[in-house]
Amino acid sequence: MYGDGEALRRVAEVVLRVSPASTAPYSLSASTLAVAAVLVAASIIALQVLRERVEDFLKKVGAVIVPPLLRFKVGREEALEHPLRRAIYEAVASAGALRYRDLMKFGSRATVDWHLWILTRSKLLLELRVGRGRYVLDALNPSKALSSLIELDGRVRCVVENFGRPPQLVAELCGTDQVSAYNILELYRKARDSLSSSG
Numbered sequence: 001m002y003g004d005g006e007a008l009r010r011v012a013e014v015v016l017r018v019s020p021a022s023t024a025p026y027s028l029s030a031s032t033l034a035v036a037a038v039l040v041a042a043s044i045i046a047l048q049v050l051r052e053r054v055e056d057f058l059k060k061v062g063a064v065i066v067p068p069l070l071r072f073k074v075g076r077e078e079a080l081e082h083p084l085r086r087a088i089y090e091a092v093a094s095a096g097a098l099r100y101r102d103l104m105k106f107g108s109r110a111t112v113d114w115h116l117w118i119l120t121r122s123k124l125l126l127e128l129r130v131g132r133g134r135y136v137l138d139a140l141n142p143s144k145a146l147s148s149l150i151e152l153d154g155r156v157r158c159v160v161e162n163f164g165r166p167p168q169l170v171a172e173l174c175g176t177d178q179v180s181a182y183n184i185l186e187l188y189r190k191a192r193d194s195l196s197s198s199g
Contacts, residue, residue, distance in 0.1 A: 079122035085115045089124055093138045096148030100127075100134035128187065130155055130180045142190040149187070159184040 080086045088106055092098050103112050116136065119125040126139040130153050137145035150157045158174035159181050165173075171181040 074118050074122040076122050076124055079118050079124060082115070082118075084111070085119055088112070088115055089119055092125055092136050093141070095138075096141065096144035096146075097135050097137045097152060098148075099152065100136055103136060126187075128180075128183055130184065131176045137187070142187055142194050146187055146191040149184075155180075156184055160188050163188055 080089060084106060088103060091103070091106075103116070106112055106115075116125065116127065120127060120139075123139055126137045126145070128135045128137055128149070130149075133153055135149060135152065137149065139145075146156075146160070150160065155174045155176045159170050159176065162170045162173055163185060167178050167181045167185060170185070171178040174181065176184075
C-alpha cells in the first residue's frame with residue numbers, strides 16, 4: 001500500500017471525505033495527509049521495535065555486567081590500603097559501632113557509601129538498621145559492636161533482653177520492625193559465639 005499512490009489517495013478520500021471531483025489543492029492536501037499518517041504509523045512501529053531492542057540489549061548487558069560487579073571481592077589488606085577507608089575502619093573499630101551519620105565527617109555521602117561498600121564486601125565492617133537508625137559495626141569484634149550498639153540504641157538492649165522469643169513478638173515489645181529484631185538477634189548470636197570460642 002505504501003508504494004501505491006492510488007491506494008493512498010483512496011485512504012485520504014475516506015479519511016477527509018474528499019470526493020474524486022474535488023479541486024487539486026484538496027487532493028494534494030489529502031495525499032499529503034495520507035503520507036503523513038503513514039509516516040506516523042511507521043514511526044510508531046519503528047519506536048516500538050527500537051524500544052524492544054533496547055530492552056533486550058539492556059537485559060543482555062545486565063547479565064554480563066551486573067553479576068561480576070556483585071561478585072567483586074576485596075581482600076582485607078587491599079581494602080585498608082586506601083587511607084580514607086583505613087580511617088573509617090579505625091574509627092568504627094575503636095568505638096565498636098557508630099551511627100552512619102557520624103561517618104559524614106570523612107567526606108560526602110557518596111564517598112562514604114563507596115568506601116563502606118568496599119569495607120563491608122571485605123567483611124571488615126557490617127551495616128545494621130534498627131528502625132530508621134543506620135549503624136556501622138566492627139564485623140571482626142561482634143561482642144564490642146553489640147555493647148556499643150546497646151549504648152547507642154535502647155531498642156537493641158530490649159531485643160537482646162528478649163532473646164529466645166519469636167522475632168515478631170520481640171519487634172512488637174521493643175518498638176522496632178521484625179527485620180531489625182532478627183538482625184540484632186543474629187549479631188547477639190555472633191557475639192555470644194565469639195565470646196564462647198575465645199573463652
